[in-house]
Amino acid sequence: xxxxxxxxxxxxxxxxxxxxxxxxxxxxxxxxxxxxxxxxxxxxxxxxxxxxxxxxxxxxxxxxxxxxxxxxxxxxxxxxxxxxxxxxxxxxxxxxxxxxxxxxxxxxxxxxx
Amino acid sequence: xxxxxxxxxxxxxxxxxxxxxxxxxxxxxxxxxxxxxxxxxxxxxxxxxxxxxxxxxxxxxxxxxxxxxxxxxxxxxxxxxxxxxxxxxxxxxxxxxxxxxxxxxxxxxxxxxxxxx
Numbered sequence: 001x002x003x004x005x006x007x008x009x010x011x012x013x014x015x016x017x018x019x020x021x022x023x024x025x026x027x028x029x030x031x032x033x034x035x036x037x038x039x040x041x042x043x044x045x046x047x048x049x050x051x052x053x054x055x056x057x058x059x060x061x062x063x064x065x066x067x068x069x070x071x072x073x074x075x076x077x078x079x080x081x082x083x084x085x086x087x088x089x090x091x092x093x094x095x096x097x098x099x100x101x102x103x104x105x106x107x108x109x110x111x112x113x
Numbered sequence: 114x115x116x117x118x119x120x121x122x123x124x125x126x127x128x129x130x131x132x133x134x135x136x137x138x139x140x141x142x143x144x145x146x147x148x149x150x151x152x153x154x155x156x157x158x159x160x161x162x163x164x165x166x167x168x169x170x171x172x173x174x175x176x177x178x179x180x181x182x183x184x185x186x187x188x189x190x191x192x193x194x195x196x197x198x199x200x201x202x203x204x205x206x207x208x209x210x211x212x213x214x215x216x217x218x219x220x221x222x223x224x225x226x227x228x229x230x
Binding site for chain 1: 223
């Protein structure tokens with residue numbers, strides 16, 4: 001079982017719609033959760049971080065975390081063509097003296113004008 | 114937010130040569146930096162964890178003699194691809210965490226695209 005799993009997509013939504021991206025993780029000891037956006041040929045850019053159960057909103061983005069079900073999601077409201085990118089889910093396990101940030105394979109989102 | 118700079122952004126070299134990539138944290142001290150590689154349409158693969166003042170920790174399957182990592186200061190880590198071959202062609206990305214908390218967010222460099230002819 002992979003540490004972090006995402007639907008690779010591609011996910012296509014019309015402009016103005018809500019895009020919903022999902023991610024599940026395997027380790028219940030995971031502490032922090034991140035969504036990164038990566039444009040083709042560029043490095044990842046942090047979009048959202050979430051550490052506790054529930055919703056966290058930042059502009060058009062909402063991250064949702066459910067530790068009991070071991071999933072984290074990202075909602076993008078009023079999707080724009082500029083949101084077209086690959087979205088990477090990353091999960092950090094707390095282990096002493098080590099980085100354990102595991103990335104999913106990413107979901108490619110296309111927003112159709 | 115924290116800024117991580119990576120150089121060069123693109124490099125083309127002949128097979129058998131060595132290539133050095135630099136990763137700098139510009140406005141914070143990074144005791145730990147991380148090196149990833151990414152193949153087209155694939156996710157990031159952690160290669161190694163670079164620790165300031167000590168040896169890097171390599172992930173399973175990554176040759177430490179092939180990918181030399183030096184973290185000489187709190188703001189600079191370097192990755193040297195030694196005796197590069199075409200299969201080493203990839204997108205190499207570094208990242209750094211701005212604090213000691215291992216749960217903190219990572220900031221990524223711009224990436225370095227290596228092409229080995």
